[in-house]
Amino acid sequence: MLKFRKKPVEIEAIRFTRTNWKEVLSFTDYKAHIFVEDDIYSLFIWSDNPKNVKNAIEGDWVIKGAKGKFRTCKPNIFQKTYELIKSKK
DSSP states (O other): OOOOOOOOOOOEEEEOOTTOHHHHHHHTTTOEEEEEETTEEEEEEOOSSGGGOEEEETTOEEEEOTTSOEEEEOHHHHHHHOOOSOOOO
């Protein structure tokens, strides 16, 4: 049986919190929309395809992939999948 390893791909990401939502909006080219209800912060990212709406809650990661498309990722999956290669100064 053959075994394969996923090729490394660099991504950009930002963790969505109640204090950085303006940065998240800028990061997503203002495709994200923030909603607050009962002190719960939620995020929706609209795309060209209405079936492809991404959502996140506070603490989730917003990822900009290699082709510039956005998606969201739960913190535990993000930690298992990605490692920091350089930080923003």
